[in-house]
Amino acid sequence: MEQAVEAAARDHRFAAEVTELAELTAFxxxxxxxxxxxxxxxxxKxxxxxxxxxxxxxxxxxxxxxxxxxxxxxxxxxxxxxxxxAFTDALLGQLQEILGQGLPEGLTPEQRDGERQRLLREAARHCKERGSRLVLVVDGLDEDRGPTVGQNSGEVRAPAPRRRVPYCRSL
Structure with a gap:
């Protein structure tokens, strides 16, 4: 874990953020x-x-x-x-990669959201079984457009896990 903090500080020249990276790592x-x-x-941020x-x-x-x-x-x-x-699409792709799974074709937005929730829980268990943990990072909630702009544009906060997903840390 300390290596991740040191690598970020060294390789990405964010030395001023070492304390914050250490806090994130500890969490x-x-x-x-x-x-x-x-x-x-x-x-x-x-x-x-x-x-x-x-x-x-x-x-x-x-x-x-x-x-x-x-x-x-x-x-x-x-x-x-x-x-x-966009949140659901991005997470689906990443979760599928972790699990080595695909999605059925032609899913409705509601079905895609359900699959995202299922895959998030499954990926967290998958990581736990391998001695790891899943970390969900969502940045920019202050730029969340919410339900006011265009169709299918519900706010990102809405599909974010409301209850703690076992074996998953959320930032």
Whole structure:
């Protein structure tokens, strides 16, 4: 775990974030369920979370990773990256990769959401069985467009797990 923090600080030159990366690592190593990091605009939240996800992704390639990350970065500047449908699509792809599974064709948005929830629970169990843990990172909730913009654009908060997913840490 300490190696992930050191690698992020060294390789990505975010030395000022070492303390925060250590806090994120400690939270994910513990039995906690949720942690919500808040700060003002341009405070570096996205840089911190992307550094953490990158560090987790790099160590996930190891034969025995301590954690596996799935992430979604809400981006209001990019069309289609700021709503529930984009969140579900992004997570489905990452969860399928972890589990080596595909999805049936022609699923409705509601069915895709149900599959995302099922695969999240399954991926968390899969990681636990391999001595690892699943870490769900959602960044940019302040850019969540919610249900006000276009069709199928429900807010990202709505499909996010409301109850703790066993063996999963959520940031």
């Amino acid at each position: 994910c190593a513990d039995d906690g369920g949720y942690s919500w990091w808040r700060a003002g605009p341009w405070a570096g 996205t840089a911190l979370m992307s550094s953490f996800v990158l560090a987790l992704s790099e160590q996930a390639l190891e034969p025995q990773p301590w954690a596996v990350a799935v992430s979604f970065f809400i981006t209001g500047r990019l069309a289609g990256q700021d709503n529930a449908a």
